[in-house]
Amino acid sequence: MQTEHLRQLDRQLVWHPFTAMSAWEDEDFPVIAAAEGFHLIDTDGRRYLDGHSSLWCNVHGHRVPAIDAAIRDQLDRVAHSTLLGLANLPSIELAGQLVQRAPAGLTKVFFADCGAAGVEVALKMAWQYHRQKASPESRDLFVCLSHAYHGDTVGTVSVGGIDEFHSLFGGLLFPTLRIPTPATPGLSLDDCLRHTEEILTANADRIAGVIVEPLVQAAAGILVHPPGYLRGLRQLTERLGLLLIADEIAVGFGRLGTLFACEQEDVHPDILILSKGLTGGYLPLAATLTTEEIYEAFLGDPWAGRTFYHGHTYTGNPLACAAALASLKLLEENEVLLNARKIERVLAEELTADGSAAWMRHVGAIRRRGTMAGIDLALDPAQLTPFPPQRRAGHAVMLACRERGVILRNIGDTVVLYPAPAMPVGLVRELCQTVREALAELRPDA
16 A cells, blocks of 8 residues: 555656656556665565666665765765865765776866766866867867767757657757767778768867767667777877767776776777766766866966866765765775676677577567667567557566566667676576566567
8 A cells, every 4th residue: 555655646746757657657666665785675575686777877786885884984974065165085085096097198087966967067178178278279069979878968968869869959959960870780880980080070170079988879779889999989089189078977887897998999088977887876976087188278367267167066975976985996896897797798698699589579689798788679570670659669578577576677669788787697697587588478569
């Protein structure tokens, strides 16, 4: 009775993100009340395996003693103090730890309170840098990949490219240039880089920055880039004198088996954006890292107008920074990056395409990288015929998994698996088995 009462209150009061609310009101959704390890627990006491890392941010599981203790310890000192005109100990320590681990050359850290805000910092920083550097330029274009996703604020939607999410807001957005995603079917890496070079060269004197999700475009449905693309893009931007902005919000902190995705192609971006897994998935925090060269363009007398006028109330929040410091320590102590590479192998074994298997009946494609996997659903896989939208096939698979005690999230008709990098491989196999069972019962009609 308590659960149904809470559902009724939720339906009356809470507007959920990325949720078709008219359909939501008809669902008997779980009301999460607790968590333990890699499971969520609802108000009826039912346990669910957290198969999407609580929206791609959880790293070590829930109720992790070391992170819990770090937050409690910080509570005994101060929960929040602004970075406007003051400093605080955890933010200083965290900045040092991030600079120590980040790609070489990234020596300045600007904190924000969520990933989208971190991207906004990067965009505004790049824009202002060009107007204040030694030879000022009024560069007015940002470049992003097709099918890009960098957040839901006006600025981040401007550098986004998922029509379903972004097309409605066209009149609000600033103009950008699109370059092809290297995950485009039938487009070779060489042709992709050639087309990219043509676009960047033709507009080089107007481009303020090129933003990319390194190696995988997550919210686009786990679009995996071919090896060498990131390195090729970095070489192009270096040759043309363009800033490269790496958005590692979804792919950092072990998701791809290394601390940062850029490491895998030895790429040093001009700006690096971190969030989600930064605190282990405990508290909202983002960090935008950049170079001394960019930072120095903002120096000068206070009355010279070179200040970076951007900030957030909870910038460098001590509780969030304390959680992040504890999480970074656990990544090393528990060999989480090694475990993430084990998860990658398990996903490869468990999600190997087998046309004769019942669960493959409506699977059009499977894409994997690191701890991330995307399964495209198709009414007719041979022809890649999509399900009609009203079928909500991806949502149906998500509900079938939930009935079996697994929480995950679909992106349209792509089912996304996103286990925490520290999740034991036995639980990852359980996750995959549940997804296969749910896929096997998917039917053309509801």
